[in-house]
Amino acid sequence: MLYRGSIGAIALLAWVATAGAQGFDPGKYPDWSGQWDKSDAGPPRYDPTKPSGRGQQAPLTPEYQANFEANLADQAAGGQGNDTTYKCIPLGMPRQMTGVSPMEFVVSPGATYILFESAMAPTRRIYTDGRDWPNDDNSTFAGYSIGHWIDSDGRNRYDTLEVETRNMRGPRVFDPSGIPVHADNQTVIKERLFLDKANPDILHDEMTTIDHALTRPWVATKSYKRQRKELWVENNCNENNNHVAAGKQDYMVSADGYLMPVKKDQPPPDLRYFSPARKQ
Amino acid sequence: MLCRKLIGPITVVAALTVAAGAHAAEIARYPDWKGAWERYVPPGSTPSPSGLLTPGGQPSFDQTKPWGRGQQAPLTPEYQKVLEESIADQASGGQGNNFDRARCMPTGMPHNMTFGPLEFVVTPDTTYILIGTQARRIFTDGRDWPKAIEPSYVGYSIGKWIDEDGHGDYDLLEVETRGFKGPRVFDATGLPLHFDNQSIFKERIYLEKANPNVLHDQVTVIDHALTRPWTVDKRYVHSSNPRPDWRESSCVEGTGLVAIGKEMYVLRGDGVLMPAKKDQPPPDLTYFKK
Numbered sequence: 001m002l003y004r005g006s007i008g009a010i011a012l013l014a015w016v017a018t019a020g021a022q023g024f025d026p027g028k029y030p031d032w033s034g035q036w037d038k039s040d041a042g043p044p045r046y047d048p049t050k051p052s053g054r055g056q057q058a059p060l061t062p063e064y065q066a067n068f069e070a071n072l073a074d075q076a077a078g079g080q081g082n083d084t085t086y087k088c089i090p091l092g093m094p095r096q097m098t099g100v101s102p103m104e105f106v107v108s109p110g111a112t113y114i115l116f117e118s119a120m121a122p123t124r125r126i127y128t129d130g131r132d133w134p135n136d137d138n139s140t141f142a143g144y145s146i147g148h149w150i151d152s153d154g155r156n157r158y159d160t161l162e163v164e165t166r167n168m169r170g171p172r173v174f175d176p177s178g179i180p181v182h183a184d185n186q187t188v189i190k191e192r193l194f195l196d197k198a199n200p201d202i203l204h205d206e207m208t209t210i211d212h213a214l215t216r217p218w219v220a221t222k223s224y225k226r227q228r229k230e231l232w233v234e235n236n237c238n239e240n241n242n243h244v245a246a247g248k249q250d251y252m253v254s255a256d257g258y259l260m261p262v263k264k265d266q267p268p269p270d271l272r273y274f275s276p277a278r279k280q
Numbered sequence: 281m282l283c284r285k286l287i288g289p290i291t292v293v294a295a296l297t298v299a300a301g302a303h304a305a306e307i308a309r310y311p312d313w314k315g316a317w318e319r320y321v322p323p324g325s326t327p328s329p330s331g332l333l334t335p336g337g338q339p340s341f342d343q344t345k346p347w348g349r350g351q352q353a354p355l356t357p358e359y360q361k362v363l364e365e366s367i368a369d370q371a372s373g374g375q376g377n378n379f380d381r382a383r384c385m386p387t388g389m390p391h392n393m394t395f396g397p398l399e400f401v402v403t404p405d406t407t408y409i410l411i412g413t414q415a416r417r418i419f420t421d422g423r424d425w426p427k428a429i430e431p432s433y434v435g436y437s438i439g440k441w442i443d444e445d446g447h448g449d450y451d452l453l454e455v456e457t458r459g460f461k462g463p464r465v466f467d468a469t470g471l472p473l474h475f476d477n478q479s480i481f482k483e484r485i486y487l488e489k490a491n492p493n494v495l496h497d498q499v500t501v502i503d504h505a506l507t508r509p510w511t512v513d514k515r516y517v518h519s520s521n522p523r524p525d526w527r528e529s530s531c532v533e534g535t536g537l538v539a540i541g542k543e544m545y546v547l548r549g550d551g552v553l554m555p556a557k558k559d560q561p562p563p564d565l566t567y568f569k570k
Contacts, residue, residue: 261568
């Protein structure tokens with residue numbers, strides 16, 4: 001039986017606990033510190049349990065399956081197909097969560113940030129301040145993300161971040177093989193991010209992509225492993241990029257600084273605007 | 281009188297409560313720098329060709345003065361010549377010493393702190409400054425300088441929080457940044473930092489006491505292109521929008537410039553190459569079959 005004096009003491013402690021919880025209490029949030037990189041072998045891809053390219057078995061509509069096949073044919077001939085990374089266009093969602101580069105999660109009041117080592121993966125801001133979806137049409141490659149922290153096991157600590165992302169722009173693809181996202185950019189992505197119960201140095205991202213290029217929602221779980229000792233190396237696409245995009249054509253620049261074709265019999269760029277005396 | 285059976289559980293609850301309270305109390309010691317911080321526009325600024333209001337030209341390192349020569353940067357004679365040659369090349373259609381920015385290489389320090397909006401994310405171990413596609417990490421966990429720094433355009437920053445006014449809260453972040461790669465510039469005229477990339481930046485970042493909607497970043501640059509350390513007081517103004525609109529800007533999407541080797545050309549809207557300068561030769565097509 002609870003002694004009266006004890007009831008008062010417990011009530012006091014409950015009040016203090018609440019007062020302490022008025023501010024942001026990092027103790028209530030999971031430890032996602034450190035540097036996270038994909039845990040599987042092989043190239044970054046949407047579903048890490050399957051091979052890339054056709055092996056992903058993406059549930060594409062017939063129209064977008066044809067688009068994908070044409071893209072693969074172009075890549076086989078030396079082109080880039082649907083992949084725009086040769087121009088250093090940002091990767092966007094969902095591709096930037098395929099382990100394209102090490103990431104850092106910064107959990108703060110009102111937002112969780114995901115920072116990427118690669119400059120081609122824009123910073124993600126996942127707003128957890130209870131806001132509604134914005135009314136404007138500002139779209140970005142990373143999209144607009146709203147999240148909710150969940151205490152899924154009832155231990156009075158948050159362990160799962162549920163996220164929904166909308167308002168993306170393109171062009172975007174799922175992976176380097178060029179699996180396409182619909183050109184209407186109406187993609188909706190839902191994620192559940194949580195630490196592995198058996199190994200807290202593994203973080204899972206259970207992702208569901210809803211897109212008009214797909215016949216059904218495409219679900220895959222990505223996993224990342226933690227490096228406690230961080231080393232951030234700048235990864236700038238333009239730094240060692242020897243691709244040159246001129247209009248719709250992709251060329252390369254040789255080590256000696258000369259323009260080169262990327263496909264057999266590719267015509268040179270149109271030089272009509274250069275002085276005739278200067279043309280070779 | 282407290283029942284003995286409850287002493288144990290109450291002690292545990294008390295300890296956890298104290299810990300939770302201590303966590304929150306520690307977080308509360310740091311200043312509130314949330315939101316979007318826009319570039320300060322000095323009085324008397326006029327629209328530049330790009331539409332931005334400035335004292336002259338594009339936004340500059342010393343916000344109170346025009347860009348380029350107007351900065352009156354304490355350059356050595358050698359680097360004053362680099363600036364003059366850059367300005368001359370730009371006047372004839374080239375990019376001068378700003379070539380790498382024109383091909384969408386990262387701006388790096390200090391140019392990355394010029395435009396805004398900036399976002400500061402303060403945690404006890406690190407303060408992050410998010411600037412477009414770049415993120416500065418200012419480590420405040422008490423670490424020493426690493427024996428070898430992986431060079432980067434943003435540099436490696438170590439900071440220390442200071443309670444300057446003795447009120448029990450932190451109000452000043454002192455930062456030192458080293459470990460650069462380059463080339464980097466102060467502004468888009470190509471106002472140069474030394475090509476040896478030995479720059480050191482020292483910053484004091486704090487809210488203005490009289491107006492907490494103004495954030496100061498007092499920057500001192502120590503660089504071999506300069507005859508002496510160069511200090512400016514950069515200011516940022518807090519956006520009144522409680523939910524800032526973080527727009528994406530992708531250099532490669534908006535650029536009409538194409539770099540082939542050491543030459544920069546212009547790409548017309550129809551995708552056809554054009555010279556950027558008078559009498560500029562076209563790219564060498566040796567590798568294309570006739």
